Amino acid sequence: MNKFWIVLSHTYISKLKTKSFIITTVIMMALVLILSNMTNILKAFGSDEQEQVAVIDQTGDHLFDSYKAEVEAVNDExxxxxxQDEGNVEKKVTDEEIRGYLLLEKDVNYGLKGTYKANQISDSLISNDLFLALSHLKSKRTASELNLTDQQIVQLNTPPAYETIALAENAKSEEDLNQARGLVYVLLFVIYFGVLMYATMIAMEVATEKTSRVMEILISSVSPITQMFAKILGVALLSLTQMILFFGVGYVSIKRNLTDMNEGFFAIFGFGNTNISTIIYAIIFAMLGYLLYATLAACLGSVVSKIEDVQQMISPMTMLVVIAFLIAMFGLGNPSASYITITSFIPFFSPMIMFLRVGMLNVPFWEIAISIGLLIATIILLGIVGARIYRGGVLMYGSSKSLKSIKSALQLSKKK
Structure with missing residues (x-):
């Protein structure tokens, strides 16, 4: 057991001190700070000057004042x-004195026609607001021509009352689903990148030791099985260290900006109404997913003799992670779909997909327990088989041919 802790601590400390780990951690923490302070950053860099747009009224009906009022109602910025001089206005747009200009004309079929011209039309926000204001103006003109009263106009423009109600007991409301969808979306990315990055790190670690012949020294004093599980847990501690730093910085920053983050774009992430059970399940499934794929990565890395072959060897594992992530992304729109329910019980997919269901639906606890149980059973089974592959794989040198190499590693472990 003492040797186990020596390998574990060596793996953890050696990786903790690497420049790549430090630089990655600093960059990710900076990114977390930037994202959680995005509202304040946009305010700081945002210009207080209003966007100027010229309007050339060619309708002959003196619509400028009415249209200006509609635009101010839509966007007061x-x-x-x-x-009246299009040539002069076009020159101002070219010289970037104003943002653009709008031609208002009569149209036989549509009543009014607007043509917006600017140096670049990639920013559609202003164009959309101008179009919305023109639509409002056209509706009022049409209502006036039809001699509609103000009350009739209001009734005409008022959308019908519509709401969605879930009949199932304890089902989440539409508002809860929208907030959960944003939070689950973020946490799915955390699980995806965490599992992929740290599992790959283990495969690279084993392959590096074999390339430098350090493995030959290690196996003479520490059993391969001890090495494998010590490395897996060592990198797991490393991932926990990094995640604690990320979430710690994010929590403090989000808490300070919680008022701003409950409004606008950030409202969909539901930071003000985060369910603690969602965070707990995210941690559980992230760790179980890591253990599953880390064990598989250690086995695959052990049969590789060159670092250059690691990516090719672990590509099937990578594809499994990517497929699980894509299924989860498609499932965000309909988490109760049958294919989501079925795949949430498949161990290689359940870390992401069962978490998706737990985060967005009220899943019976027995389903969660079965999914976690199957996941743990698969980890144990993979650990037993993987230990045999690892035991023979660390002694293999030469070219690696995927399944053929795994078969050779199993045969070699029986002779050991």
């Missing part, structure tokens, strides 16, 4: 200025 757009300043509308009147103009």
């Amino acid at each position: 757009i300043t509308i200025i009147a103009s």
Whole structure:
């Protein structure tokens, strides 16, 4: 057991001190700070000057004042200025004195026609607001021509009352689902990148030791099985260290900006109404997913003799992670779909997909227990088989041919 802790601590400390780990951690912490302070950053870099758009009214009906009022009602950050000389206005747009200009014309089929011109039309926000204001103006003109009263206009423009109600007991409301969807989306990325990155790290660690012939020294004093599980847990501690730093920085930053993050874009992530059980399940499935794929990665890495062959050898494992992630992304729109329910019980997919269901639906506990039980059983089984592969794989040198190499490793472990 003493040798186990020596290998574990060596794996943890050696990786903790590497420049790549330090640089990655610093960059990710900076990214977390930037994202959690995005609202304040946008305010700091945002210009207080309003966007100026010229309007050339060619309808002959003196619509400028009415249209200006509609634009201000839609977006008060757009300043509308009147103009009649298109050549002069176009020059101002080219010189970037104003953002763009809008031609208002009569149209036989549609009543009104607007043509917006700017240096670049990649920013569609202003164009959309101008179009919305023009639509409102056209509706009012049409209502006036039909002699509709103000009350009739309001009734015409008022959308019908519509709501969705879940009949199932304890089902989440539409608002809860929207907030859960944003939070689950973020945590799925955390699980995806965490499992993929740290599992690959183990495969690279084993292959590096074999390449440098360090493995030959290690196996003479520490059993291969002890090495494998010590490395897996050592990298697991490393991942926990990194995640604690990320979530610690994120928690403090989000807590300070919670008021701003409950509004606008960040409202979909539900930071103000985070369910603690969702976070707990995220940690459980992330760790179980890591143990599953880390054990598989250690086995695959043990049969590789060159670092260059690691990516090719672990590519089937990588594909499993990617497939699970893609299924989870498709399932965000319909987490109760049958294919989501079925795949949530498949161990190689359940770390992401069962978490998706738990985060967005009220899943019976027995289903969660079965999924976790199957996942743990698969980890144990993979650990037993993987230990045999690892035991023979660390002694193999030469070219690696995937399944053929695994078969050779199993045969070699029986002779040992």
